[in-house]
Amino acid sequence: MKALNTLVRLYKQRLDEARSHLVALEKRRAGFLAARDRIDETLAAERKAAAASIEAGRTFAAYARRVTAARADIDDDLAALAVEIERAADAVAAAFRNLKKYEITLERRIARARAAEARVDQAQLDEVGITRFRRREG
Numbered sequence: 737m738k739a740l741n742t743l744v745r746l747y748k749q750r751l752d753e754a755r756s757h758l759v760a761l762e763k764r765r766a767g768f769l770a771a772r773d774r775i776d777e778t779l780a781a782e783r784k785a786a787a788a789s790i791e792a793g794r795t796f797a798a799y800a801r802r803v804t805a806a807r808a809d810i811d812d813d814l815a816a817l818a819v820e821i822e823r824a825a826d827a828v829a830a831a832f833r834n835l836k837k838y839e840i841t842l843e844r845r846i847a848r849a850r851a852a853e854a855r856v857d858q859a860q861l862d863e864v865g866i867t868r869f870r871r872r873e874g
Contacts, residue, residue, distance in 0.1 A: 737849070740842040747835040754831045758824040765817050772810045779803050 779800065786796035 737842065737845055740838060740845065743838045744835065744842055747831065747838055751828065751831040751835050754824065754828040758821065758828050761817060761821045761824050765814065765821065768810050768814050768817065772807060772814075775803055775807050775810070779807075 782792075782796060782799060782803075786792040
């Protein structure tokens with residue numbers, strides 16, 4: 737059982753590492769989403785400013801192209817990150833399955849050991865009872 741306890745600890749550690757990696761990826765995703773939202777907000781603000789000023793209107797097209805390209809880069813990064821997140825989520829699920837497999841095996845071994853111990857105890861109590869019965873009868 738000592739080996740199973742070690743395996744359970746090992747797979748708990750692997751699960752924790754997989755979860756940490758997934759959380760880090762989710763944080764990166766949140767950062768990209770926030771950056772994309774900021775880009776959208778600044779683009780809307782600049783669009784309003786360009787509509788109000790002729791000078792700003794002249795340079796707005798070039799600005800809009802740069803911002804649109806930056807947003808497209810973020811969208812590409814998000815798409816790549818989505819694949820990574822999916823792989824990380826699969827890794828978490830696999831680590832959890834492995835951990836559960838060893839936890840269940842350990843629980844079953846403990847239950848079998850307790851049952852064997854209970855049978856030994858019961859056999860001893862039965863022997864004591866039989867001995868007492870024989871003394872009274874004998």
